[in-house]
Amino acid sequence: xxxxxxxxxxxxxxxxxxxxxxxxxxxxxxxxxxxxxxxxxxxxxxxxxxxxxxxxxxxxxxxxxxxxxxxxxxxxxxxxxxxxxxxxxxxxxxxxxxxxxxxxxxxxxxxxxxxxxxxxxxxxxxxxxxxxxxxxxxxxxxxxxxxxxxxxxxxxxxxxxxxxxxxxxxxxxxxxxxxxxxxxxxxxxxxxxxxxxxxxxxxxxxxxxxxxxxxxxxxxxxxxxxxxxxxxxxxxxxxxxxxxxxxxxxxx
Amino acid sequence: xxxxxxxxxxxxxxxxxxxxxxxxxxxxxxxxxxxxxxxxxxxxxxxxxxxxxxxxxxxxxxxxxxxxxxxxxxxxxxxxxxxxxxxxxxxxxxxxxxxxxxxxxxxxxxxxxxxx
Numbered sequence: 001x002x003x004x005x006x007x008x009x010x011x012x013x014x015x016x017x018x019x020x021x022x023x024x025x026x027x028x029x030x031x032x033x034x035x036x037x038x039x040x041x042x043x044x045x046x047x048x049x050x051x052x053x054x055x056x057x058x059x060x061x062x063x064x065x066x067x068x069x070x071x072x073x074x075x076x077x078x079x080x081x082x083x084x085x086x087x088x089x090x091x092x093x094x095x096x097x098x099x100x101x102x103x104x105x106x107x108x109x110x111x112x113x114x115x116x117x118x119x120x121x122x123x124x125x126x127x128x129x130x131x132x133x134x135x136x137x138x139x140x141x142x143x144x145x146x147x148x149x150x151x152x153x154x155x156x157x158x159x160x161x162x163x164x165x166x167x168x169x170x171x172x173x174x175x176x177x178x179x180x181x182x183x184x185x186x187x188x189x190x191x192x193x194x195x196x197x198x199x200x201x202x203x204x205x206x207x208x209x210x211x212x213x214x215x216x217x218x219x220x221x222x223x224x225x226x227x228x229x230x231x232x233x234x235x236x237x238x239x240x241x242x243x244x245x246x247x248x249x250x251x252x
Numbered sequence: 253x254x255x256x257x258x259x260x261x262x263x264x265x266x267x268x269x270x271x272x273x274x275x276x277x278x279x280x281x282x283x284x285x286x287x288x289x290x291x292x293x294x295x296x297x298x299x300x301x302x303x304x305x306x307x308x309x310x311x312x313x314x315x316x317x318x319x320x321x322x323x324x325x326x327x328x329x330x331x332x333x334x335x336x337x338x339x340x341x342x343x344x345x346x347x348x349x350x351x352x353x354x355x356x357x358x359x360x361x362x363x364x365x366x367x368x
Contacts, residue, residue, distance in 0.1 A: 020364055023364075024364070024365065027363075088364065088365055088366040089365045089366070090365055090366055091303075091304075091307045091354075091358075091363065091365040092304060092307060092367075095300050095303050095304045095307070096304070098300050099282075099297050099300045099301065102286070102289075102293050102296050102297055102300075103282070103285050103286060103289075103293070103297065105289070114365065114366060115366050117366065187368035188366040188367075188368055
């Protein structure tokens with residue numbers, strides 16, 4: 001109970017976004033929304049401005065909601081562990097995404113919005129290592145983002161069993177893509193932080209999330225998706241340890 | 253082993269020239285791809301590429317920049333080789349404008365991001 005009150009207090013005091021973060025999120029949301037709605041501006045060579053703007057607005061809402069879920073999961077976890085997270089956009093990734101959208105006529109989404117930096121709050125790390133930022137903690141914070149995105153996709157997958165809607169389908173597709181892109185071990189994406197935090201955890205989470213994404217795309221049931229992805233992640237984690245990591249640690 | 257060390261030494265000394273050729277081929281490929289759509293797409297792509305170049309040059313502000321100018325010019329040369337729709341002069345102008353625009357946005361602090 002005491003921990004919950006502590007987390008609530010930290011959220012109340014430190015959750016707010018800075019002006020710079022809001023600017024970065026707004027730019028990223030607009031760019032990514034444009035990328036995912038690229039093909040929704042009419043049929044063939046005919047441009048339908050009204051339909052295009054409506055679809056762009058829908059995409060803005062989808063991306064904004066997904067970003068808030070992704071970043072909030074990381075931010076809350078970081079506050080729980082005594083760090084303050086600051087999200088920043090990645091100019092290279094956004095511009096590359098736009099170029100790819102134009103080159104492929106919007107058929108391929110490249111979603112590389114940004115990453116985060118953490119600020120150490122020594123007073124909130126009493127009882128833990130509190131003499132600086134450590135990679136393991138950052139890796140866990142990073143993991144929360146893709147995990148939240150894939151859980152969000154699963155929630156909407158469950159909803160799609162009741163209501164079938166193109167908006168819901170797009171939310172699922174976007175969140176799956178966002179989770180997968182976030183796992184890439186390219187700085188400053190979440191995957192790079194996870195990779196440096198712990199290779200073993202990285203392997204487990206990457207294969208778990210990839211298999212969850214594949215099963216969501218194959219319309220598997222929610223229960224099977226969750227159990228199978230954990231199982232596949234565990235098996236590949238074990239194989240990775242036996243065939244690669246074990247040799248790195250002990251030679252041979 | 254000696255051969256590997258020689259190769260590594262060659263790469264270490266000539267990484268800018270090596271990157272120049274790799275990026276030139278990349279620029280050529282991107283240009284062919286963009287031109288297969290229309291001249292307008294080529295113009296948009298080169299402007300956005302210029303913005304990436306501006307971000308890169310801003311990142312190298314107060315640091316060694318000459319190799320980066322060589323690499324960036326490699327991309328532009330490759331892109332010009334691959335362009336068959338659209339004016340080459342417009343492409344150069346848009347690339348320079350994109351670079352200056354992006355550099356200015358970052359330099360004045362209108363945009364802030366994580367380089368890595």
